[in-house]
Amino acid sequence: MGRLMTVATCSLNQWALDFEGNLARIKDSIHQAKALGATLRVGPELEICGYGCLDHFLESDLYLHCWEMMHNLLTDESCYGILLDIGMPVMHRNNRYNCRIIALDGKILLIRPKLWLANDGNYREMRHFIPWKRSTYYEEYYLPGMIAELHGKGIQKVPIGDAVISTPDTCVGAETCEELFTPNAPHIAMGLNGVEIITNSSGSHHSLRKLDTRISLILEATRKNGGIYLYSNQQGCDGDRLYYDGCAMVIVNGEIVAQGSQFSLNDVEVVTAIVDIEDVRSYRSSISRGHQALEAPVYRRIETPFKLSSDDDIFNPDIIPSRSQPLHIHKPEEEIALGPACWMWDYLRRSGIAGYLIPLSGGIDSCSTATIVFSMCRIVMEALKEGNEQVKQDVQRIAGAYEPEGWLPKTPQELCNRILHTVYLGMASQSSKETRSRAERLANDIGAFHIDTNIDSCFQAQRSLVEDALDFKMNFKVHGGTVAENLALQNIQARIRMVSAYEFAQILPSKRGRRDGGGLLVLGSGNVDECLRGYLTKYDCSSADINPIGGISKVDLKRFIGWAQHEFELPILKEFLDATPTAELEPITTNYVQSDEADMGMTYEELSVFGRLRKEAKLGPYGMFQRLLHDWRDLGYSPSEVAVKVKHFHHHYAINRHKMTTMTPSYHAENYSPDDNRFDLRPFLYPPFFKSWSFKQIDKMVEQLEKRKK
Incomplete structure (x- = not known):
């Protein structure tokens, strides 16, 4: 009997509700896997419809269209000769399930529903599906008519439930994403019951420093029990705040033998490995599992005569099992350079828009946003050099609209000039020469199309409107004004900048002679800590179309800029690092310059601690x-x-929480993101914390501690 078999897993850049596009990418991955000699292919979670369909999962249309795509796949003989593990939702007895379809040569062998659903943080699977929750239980599923026809006369049902596939040479079981993270994961019982190959199909998103946690669980899945583990994941932005970060891999007995990219512009990435099934059997014979195996749950085995190995492979010296390789994990600075950049490229190419616009202030936040766009351009240029045809088409459609047909950029700066527009919206009395110069020189170094202008006339017109109507003169704090006057005058500027940014975004492509007109997406640049503290003006430049850094802390942004200064050869970035963070919304005097941390009453490092x-x-x-x-x-x-700092944070968090209801959709990167829309489900109308029972208890404990100290 043959021992060697080639297995394939993949990362696909699927798009919610793009049924035909998703199917094309699935087929492409199957064809690539077959060309590499694979006899088993596993794909991402819910790959036919896309993971991020949200409440569309409640619509019957979606289930019909998934079956129509499955029919197309099952009737395509170019996809025969390989065992397929495909993800799609299934309706069974009026219940919706997140399922794996195990198919071979045009016929479905098993429908395997997800046992445990993801229902925390960004995930709401329990809203759309129910868990199977019946380990090793299966029953019959009545196939839709168009699928039943493919199975032959009289065959209308297939098994649905927690079962496994038995071939003449091995046994294959499937688990789905969240099940890996549960304490009593299905792979434990399957491995004890003799399943040798386990597939995992995921829709797992990127967060900073998350990959090593995920991989430690994947490695542990076979380290104790032995076995071959195929991890598949979606990759890219499928229509939401999340970026799915791929990293498909094959693990054998706790060792990585193949690993795909975490961030990539490839729509289809197939990872294969040649594995020796005898390695699993040898490994299991040398660990303490025999007695527990006798007590393990018994799975129904769906029999198929299809073999994953070839009897001839063992005699072929050119077929060598894949060797163990070290794990590759990006540093957080690299993750910031790669994750949001890939997310933004997907957003740009799928939105049909002409490019991006950033109100560039000369501060580190808008600088970070612009640098991430430049990183995106660098990644795109690398993909062009590698011959990525899809990227080439997207570049010519988006950036080439200014140029003759067939144009391609030669440098990241040249591409950036067609895609990124920056505008400095200053105030003559408040914007320093330093910030204006930094903004202009950064834009020049990365190649952005830059505008430098002032909003003084707009500010004075809006100020006069209120003052004339109320017959009341407003003054800044440094000129003797009240807190209310000072805030009102700052907020006028902040909101004028938002309106001006959208005006420039609408008209700049036409001014530059873009053939099809079109507009630009406005990028926000409020970081996660400022959102948490509420240190922003509602409906100011924090109100944009998307925000690449809205889920990233100020501390990590500084690390990223320090790293990019050298990696991207942008010495100008050091000036942003050295500058004092300031909104520049108040007049500069000889003894006063506005400071963000002084205004907030806490440092950005403290804000990160409070947030976590x-x-x-x-x-x-x-x-x-x-x-x-x-x-x-x-x-x-x-x-x-400590009490003063904690109470100060919670007071301002509470009174500013309402701002989160209007925040720009942000790339999710930090697990303490205050995103009100999806991730952080807390109220936005709080009772005053300074009167709260919590604060009284803090005061009581402080009093007790101070008495004890005396």
Whole structure:
């Protein structure tokens, strides 16, 4: 009997509801897998319709269209000769299930529903599906008529449930995404029951520093129990805030033998490995699993005569099992350069828009946004050099509309000039020469099309409108005005900049002679910490079309800019790092320059700590105070100082929470993101925290600690 077999897993850039496009990419992956000699192919979760369909999963149309695509796939003989593991939703007895369709040569062998659903953070699977929740249980599923016809006369049903596929040479089982993360994961029982190959089909999104956690679980899946594990994942933006970061891989007995890219512009990436099934059997014979195997649940085996191995392969010296290789994980700085950039390219090419516009302030946030767009252009240029035909077509359609037919850029700066537009919207009395110069020189270095202008006349007109109507003169704080006057005058500027940005975005492509007109998408540049604190003006430049850095902390943005300064050969970035963060919304005087951290009453490092304790550690004000009493002891903070900082944060978080209801859709990168729309489901109308029971308890504990110290 043959021992060697070639298995294939893949990352696909699927798009929610793009049924025909998704099917084409699925077929492409199958054809590539077959060309590489694979006899088993596994694809991402819900790959036929796309993972991010959200409430479209409640529509019957979606299930019909999925079966129509499956019919097309099953009747395509170019996809025969390989065992297929395909993801799609299935309606069974009026219940919706997230399923794997195991098929071979035009016929379905098994429908395997997901046992445990993802229902936290960004995921709402329980809203759309129900879990199977019946380990090793199966029943009969009545096939739709068009599918039943393909199975032959009299065959109208196939098994649905938690079963496995038995071939003459091995046994294959499937688990889906979230099941890997559960304590009693299905692969444990399957491995004990003799399943040697386990597939995992995922829709797992990118977050900074998340991949190593995911991979540690994948490695552990076979390290204890032995086996071959095929991990497949979606890759790209399928229509939402999330970027699915691929990294398809094959693991044998806890060792990586093949790993795909985490960030890529390839719509289809197939990863194959040659595995020796005898390695699994040898590994399992040397670990303590025999007695537990006898007590493991018994799975129904769906028999097929199809073999994954060839009897001749063992005698072919040119067919060599894939060897173990080291894991590749990007540094967080690289993740910021790659993840949001790939997400933005998908958004740009799928939105049909002409490019991006950034209100470039001279500060590090808008600088980071512009640098990520430049990173996107670098990635696109690399894909062009590699001969990526889809990227070539997209570049010529988006950036080539200014140029003769067939034009292609020669440098990232040349591409950036067609895609990215920046505008400095200054105030003569408040915008420093330094910020204006930094913005212009950064735009020049990355190749952006830059506009430098002032909004003084708009500001004075809007100011006069209110002052004339009320017969009331408003003044900035430095000129003797009240807090309310100072805020009103700052907010006028901030909101004028948002309106101006959209005006420039609408007209700039026409001014530059773009053949098809079109507009630009306005990019926001508010970071996750400012959103958390509410340190922004509602409906100012934080209101944009999308925000690449809205889920990234200020601390990580600084690290990214420090890294990009050298990696992208942009020495101008050091000036952004050294500059004091300022909104420049108040007049500059000889003894006063507005400072973000002074305005907020806390540092960006402290904001990151507050954010993680609030969201990830799930601590309220009192619990956060107790934790920081210990965590900040070495910093020399007294209990009363910790209390002041915690209460100050929660007070401003509460009074500014309403701003999150209007925030620009942001790339999800940090697990403490305050995104109100999908991720952080908390109220936006809070009782005043300074009167709250939590604050009273903090004060009580501070009093007790200070008495004990005395």
